[in-house]
Amino acid sequence: MPEKIISYQPDFSQSPRVDQVGIIERASRFTKRSIKNETKMNGLLLALNMIDLTTLEGKDSEGKVKQMCYKAMHLHDAFEGLPTVAAVCVYPSMVKTAKLALGDSGVKVASVSTAFPSGQAPRDIKIRDTKFAVQQGADEIDMVISRGKFLEGEYNFVFDEIAAIKEACGNARLKVILETGELGTFDKVRKASDIAMHAGADFIKTSTGKISPAATMPVTLVMLEAIRDFYYKTGKMIGMKPAGGISKSKLALHYLVMLNETLGESWMNNQWFRFGASSLANDVLMQVMKAKTGVYQGKDYFAID
Amino acid sequence: MATTKNNTLKLKFDSARKYAPALESKSAATIDARYDLFINGKFEKPQSKKYFSTINPATEEKLSEIADANAADVDKAVKAARAASDKYWKKMPASERGKYIFRIARMIQERARELAVIETLDGGKPIRESRDFDVPTAANHFFYYAGWTDKLAYAFPGKDPQPLGVAGQIIPWNFPLLMAAWKIAPALATGNTVVLKPAENTSLTALKLAEIIREADLPPGVVNIITGAGSTGAAIVNHPDINKIAFTGSTDVGKIIQRAIAGTNKKATLELGGKAANIIFDDAPIDQAVEGVINGIFFNQGHVCCAGSRLYVQESVYKEVVRKLKDRLETLIVGDPMDKNTDIGAINSKEQLNTINKYLKIGQKEGAEMYQANVEIPSKGFFCRPTIFTNVAQSNRIAQEEIFGPVLTIQTFRTDDEVIEKANNTPYGLSAGVWTDKGSKIFNLTTKLRAGVVWANTFNQFDPTSPFGGYKESGYGREGGLHGLAPYLNLG
Numbered sequence: 001m002p003e004k005i006i007s008y009q010p011d012f013s014q015s016p017r018v019d020q021v022g023i024i025e026r027a028s029r030f031t032k033r034s035i036k037n038e039t040k041m042n043g044l045l046l047a048l049n050m051i052d053l054t055t056l057e058g059k060d061s062e063g064k065v066k067q068m069c070y071k072a073m074h075l076h077d078a079f080e081g082l083p084t085v086a087a088v089c090v091y092p093s094m095v096k097t098a099k100l101a102l103g104d105s106g107v108k109v110a111s112v113s114t115a116f117p118s119g120q121a122p123r124d125i126k127i128r129d130t131k132f133a134v135q136q137g138a139d140e141i142d143m144v145i146s147r148g149k150f151l152e153g154e155y156n157f158v159f160d161e162i163a164a165i166k167e168a169c170g171n172a173r174l175k176v177i178l179e180t181g182e183l184g185t186f187d188k189v190r191k192a193s194d195i196a197m198h199a200g201a202d203f204i205k206t207s208t209g210k211i212s213p214a215a216t217m218p219v220t221l222v223m224l225e226a227i228r229d230f231y232y233k234t235g236k237m238i239g240m241k242p243a244g245g246i247s248k249s250k251l252a253l254h255y256l257v258m259l260n261e262t263l264g265e266s267w268m269n270n271q272w273f274r275f276g277a278s279s280l281a282n283d284v285l286m287q288v289m290k291a292k293t294g295v296y297q298g299k300d301y302f303a304i305d
Numbered sequence: 306m307a308t309t310k311n312n313t314l315k316l317k318f319d320s321a322r323k324y325a326p327a328l329e330s331k332s333a334a335t336i337d338a339r340y341d342l343f344i345n346g347k348f349e350k351p352q353s354k355k356y357f358s359t360i361n362p363a364t365e366e367k368l369s370e371i372a373d374a375n376a377a378d379v380d381k382a383v384k385a386a387r388a389a390s391d392k393y394w395k396k397m398p399a400s401e402r403g404k405y406i407f408r409i410a411r412m413i414q415e416r417a418r419e420l421a422v423i424e425t426l427d428g429g430k431p432i433r434e435s436r437d438f439d440v441p442t443a444a445n446h447f448f449y450y451a452g453w454t455d456k457l458a459y460a461f462p463g464k465d466p467q468p469l470g471v472a473g474q475i476i477p478w479n480f481p482l483l484m485a486a487w488k489i490a491p492a493l494a495t496g497n498t499v500v501l502k503p504a505e506n507t508s509l510t511a512l513k514l515a516e517i518i519r520e521a522d523l524p525p526g527v528v529n530i531i532t533g534a535g536s537t538g539a540a541i542v543n544h545p546d547i548n549k550i551a552f553t554g555s556t557d558v559g560k561i562i563q564r565a566i567a568g569t570n571k572k573a574t575l576e577l578g579g580k581a582a583n584i585i586f587d588d589a590p591i592d593q594a595v596e597g598v599i600n601g602i603f604f605n606q607g608h609v610c611c612a613g614s615r616l617y618v619q620e621s622v623y624k625e626v627v628r629k630l631k632d633r634l635e636t637l638i639v640g641d642p643m644d645k646n647t648d649i650g651a652i653n654s655k656e657q658l659n660t661i662n663k664y665l666k667i668g669q670k671e672g673a674e675m676y677q678a679n680v681e682i683p684s685k686g687f688f689c690r691p692t693i694f695t696n697v698a699q700s701n702r703i704a705q706e707e708i709f710g711p712v713l714t715i716q717t718f719r720t721d722d723e724v725i726e727k728a729n730n731t732p733y734g735l736s737a738g739v740w741t742d743k744g745s746k747i748f749n750l751t752t753k754l755r756a757g758v759v760w761a762n763t764f765n766q767f768d769p770t771s772p773f774g775g776y777k778e779s780g781y782g783r784e785g786g787l788h789g790l791a792p793y794l795n796l797g
Contacts (some may be wrong), residue, residue: 016590016591016592017589017590017742018590018592018593019590019593019742021595021762021763022590022592022593022594022596022597022762022763023592023593025596026592026593026596032390032433032437032645033324033645033646034645034646035324035325035327036324036325036326036327037325038325039323039324039325040325108693180555186399188684216432225592228316231314232314232628234720235314260318261318261321261636263316264316264317264318264320264321265317265318265319265320265321266316266317268320304615
């Protein structure tokens with residue numbers, strides 16, 4: 001049974017306000033950090049180890065998923081001692097294939113669920129969708145919140161739905177996708193974060209990757225600050241997953257600086273932070289090889305699965 | 306699981322300061338072994354024959370020798386400025402004058418890296434700030450005022466704006482290049498000529514600006530930059546042929562200047578000290594408010610006349626704000642100003658460090674609780690840990706007197722009226738900050754706070770288009786914006 005966080009439901013109209021100008025300024029300040037030498041190398045390896053390698057397309061097939069799983073375990077065998085990614089992220093129908101392909105590699109299988117990406121389905125279908133993915137072997141569930149209900153002000157509906165999915169997850173860790181690109185303001189992102197954490201989320205996640213804008217540094221910072229306040233309030237650590245739009249290693253390092261200086265070193269591992277990305281890995285690999293050999297290699301030297 | 310009590314939890318930031326060094330290269334700048342006085346378009350040896358050393362406050366190493374101008378040197382500079390005014394600058398079509406000022410702005414941008422490096426070496430401020438704030442903002446001031454040059458009649462409709470003549474300008478050590486820009490740009494745009502004295506600790510970027518002005522081919526004598534300490538400044542203030550004094554610095558010196566020019570025809574603007582209140586209400590965006598407080602007091606090591614040095618927090622959010630401030634202190638990087646990751650650099654001089662340390666002792670003696678960031682500071686050079694005082698009362702000296710360092714006092718309040726009264730209960734009135742999500746509260750406070758600048762949900766924002774200046778002992782006259790033109794003009 002999932003542990004109950006707190007015995008009361010807070011008043012979500014009281015979520016702290018976020019100042020747009022201030023949050024954007026603060027987020028841009030992290031990009032001014034100059035990350036060099038061993039700090040850069042450590043950061044790049046850590047970033048690789050935090051990736052949820054993702055494929056979420058209508059045309060996903062067993063072949064595609066198997067190949068991606070191999071990549072997840074063997075990022076670039078020309079460089080010995082590279083970490084694996086944290087997880088692969090697939091549709092429920094592909095969980096079994098991924099689970100089999102990954103074996104005992106330690107790479108987790110994350111499955112989106114709850115009628116991803118729109119979430120426009122009845123609750124019982126969302127619960128079945130989730131239970132199916134867990135039965136197929138998913139270690140982690142990436143659910144979407146009902147943004148329509150949220151924007152209607154039906155916060156209790158959103159809360160109850162997350163709590164119901166958390167229950168359906170069993171031992172699988174639950175990532176709650178807020179789809180920040182549809183929420184419109186930082187205040188709403190903060191409120192949705194608070195609802196998700198209080199309802200039982202293990203992770204909060206920015207985006208499906210299907211809506212633009214996806215993850216941005218300011219929106220991620222709003223969520224990190226919500227996690228920080230929740231930690232001080234309850235003692236419970238919540239993970240963070242920005243997803244979509246992070247494809248360059250330099251940007252990934254900026255995110256890690258932001259994490260390091262907002263939540264501190266306890267969060268600096270893939271238990272508590274993930275990048276949802278499909279093309280970030282190769283850019284990081286390119287930088288890693290540059291650091292090792294002193295020269296950039298062409299993109300054709302890195303596998304594209 | 307039961308709700309955990311706040312005080313047992315602590316985020317760990319041990320790794321937050323452990324970034325590999327990222328040093329800016331000193332070779333980006335050339336510093337001569339010795340600098341003379343810039344008078345009448347060329348560098349001239351001082352008639353005093355004296356020079357003084359300028360050092361890098363982060364290493365205590367000597368950087369260069371600077372000429373020490375005496376009264377005769379000042380007289381020479383004023384005569385050159387007067388001649389340039391009569392001969393060239395007043396007669397020149399305004400649009401031509403504007404071209405020179407635009408040229409200076411562009412040349413500052415072209416030499417931005419060199420200027421930033423010298424500013425940091427000479428003054429101790431972090432290279433990130435010199436690079437991202439001081440130098441670009443200085444260029445922006447020249448750009449902005451260049452645009453006004455041929456539009457003065459539109460700035461003051463129905464008037465006939467005429468230049469005053471020769472402006473004597475004395476600037477402080479906290480923003481050496483930027484303050485030079487604040488002073489020189491509006492003076493030139495309004496058709497005045499200039500004798501400017503930088504602070505003796507930080508003359509180098511003003512002298513680099515003199516090189517730029519020479520290269521920009523300004524007519525000789527339009528800008529004269531002479532170096533020296535207090536007696537040089539006094540010689541400028543007391544010179545009979547100066548029409549206007551523009552001073553930025555301490556309130557004590559401001560009062561001396563005020564006395565010295567009493568009964569003369571000299572106009573003056575004085576931009577003096579401050580002890581700004583930064584006010585956090587319980588409905589504020591707390592995380593952004595905390596960040597604003599951090600920037601408000603630790604920007605430029607707190608060597609900012611408008612620094613938000615008095616924090617007032619509404620009692621219902623006091624604990625949360627203090628905890629967040631303490632967490633934030635743990636991620637501030639203190640150290641080598643040339644490292645691109647440094648947040649807080651060196652205190653500008655040994656004297657200033659002594660002053661700050663004196664106030665730290667006073668604060669503890671007064672019974673306030675001192676909390677300092679848990680950070681190692683370099684053994685050489687002048688450094689001070691970022692410091693906050695809690696349990697502070699309005700009657701404490703640390704809450705009344707300007708410390709001009711990285712030291713914040715925190716007091717609590719209960720109601721709007723109470724905090725307005727406390728915030729205004731100071732001889733100063735340069736700036737203030739208000740943090741609340743409620744627009745009507747912002748307008749209520751901004752009309753009642755006796756401060757020249759009131760920031761709402763932000764702090765330490767500067768823009769050439771915006772006027773800046775003080776109430777009460779923070780001085781008078783405005784710099785920046787359209788308002789900054791008037792003090793340099795005879796509006797007849």
